[in-house]
Amino acid sequence: MDKNFAARRRRDLIIAAVLTAIAASAPLFVKNVYIQNILVLTLMYAALSQSWNILSGYCGQISLGHALYFGIGAYTTELLFTKFGVLPWFGMLAGGGIAAAIAMGLGYPFFRLRGHYFVIATIVIAEIGLLLFQNWEWAGAALGITIQVRGDSWLKFQFMRSKLPYFYFALALCCIAWFVTWWLEDSKWGFWWRAVKDNPEAAESLGVVVFNSKMGAAAVSAFLVAVGGAFYAQFLAYIDPESVMGFQFSLLMALPAVLGGIGTLWGPVLGAAILIPMTELTRSYIGGSGRGVDLIVYGTLIVLISLALPQGLVSLLSRAKSKGATR
């Protein structure tokens, strides 16, 4: 078993390296800006979903309020940049730090809650954040912040002429989120989280500090999501509360992981790779009429996938593999 586990982990690492190399060379072939845009979003959602998966998948604390951290990352970066001229790179880290601190602060009361009470509390706290930002005049209130264009530069992380730098940053973020997950899977924390998810009482009795494990997962997860939010803000060059902190985002972050396979290493990447292009394509090809047909198609697909594959698309792969093994 141990040998298999180690071999599987080595194999995962190799697959990831190959996929990264393929993804990194994609811009050589894909010159279409529209498709590049979809690729950037796909990578970003893969990264976000991977981060969400750490807390909700591995540790089992289902959060539908991660839009809060996403928005905090976006707002911290842009407020520091537009009001104080702080470079987005520092803003990103500051946003991540603040989000992690808030996640841990909220963890104290939140992690006492179980099941639905916890999920609703996470939705509610993100909604409070949204309403506060909508009414915070200094931060642009409901109108949001437009980021001044100061010419293309890596220093200011701003690129108007090409999408490629954003593409590579999103790819890097996705790799980092994946690698953190990969590394955590085999760490003390990873084992603790799975124990906490399966049976918190038993884990506690065996000496797992349940509360601290949850806090750790929340902090890592919030930090990475906030960095994603900072990236998104720079990418769009415009943010408003609804577009970075809306409830929709919390669901969009969870969806790839759930469809791909919650609590698995490859689920979020797989889910995002299928879901995001599908969303964008239905939106642009059928959504143009503005009559809701894209919503109908999109919603139907979500219903069908979640009914047909409750353990996510990853379960298809492992099922195929176990069939091959027994043969």
Added chain:
Amino acid sequence: MGLLYGLIAVGLALIFGLMDVTNFAHGEFLMIAMYASFFLFSYFAIDPLLSAPLVAAALFVFGAIVYLLIVRFAMRAKANAGMVQIFTTFGLAIVMRGLAQLFFTPDYRSIPPSLIGGKTVSIAGIFLPEPQLVGALVSIAAFAGLYLFIHRTDFGRALEATREDPGAVALVGIDKNRVFAFGWGLGAALVGLAGAIMAVFFYIYPDVGASFALIAYVTVALGGFGSVFGAFAGGIIVGLVEAVTALMLPPSLKSVGIYAVYLLVVFIRPRGLFGSM
């Protein structure tokens, strides 16, 4: 207002609270009910309050069908049951919004002041607009009815037993699907009732449900899962808190008070006020 929130929440209390099935399409049920009463009014000139029973009956059928066609299968999932339910019903909600946009257009619609609209009644010197008053009365009646139904009839007991232990229930000859389909129908019918009344004083548009759905969840959780009385009390508290917050803060922040009270309550009592789960 609180009683109206209560009325929206009571249907959810049945589905979410008593049967322990997550329904993210609850707001869309409400939206459909509001459209139904709008069209009954504009094509057949039936007053929303008179059409309320019709709408409730239609929603009953709709709720039961949704259960039998979709939710039944979502509940079968062995792994990640919670997430499967959340995203199946979320997908359903998106489909319903899309359908509403397609057939009803995204326009805002409203029902002109009807039979009872616009008038006010004074009770002991307090003036109340009539639709709200009717809404409040219907809400109280619905709660009382549901409470008696759950605690005094065989069906209510069957419902609770089915949630507790579907296997054992099957052994004594109760068909789980029939019980739950009926429960979903009943939950949807109550939302239908709420929608018909609310159609009188709210704009109707495809996304209208979303704004009320979250408050309904908070109401049910505040009162505590598994308790009909809790949802009723939750509704009243939510209404009061909203009114008080509206006095102190700008109107755009009025929901913050509701959310803050929810957090405060569950931090002190993690099972909600009257919850048993």
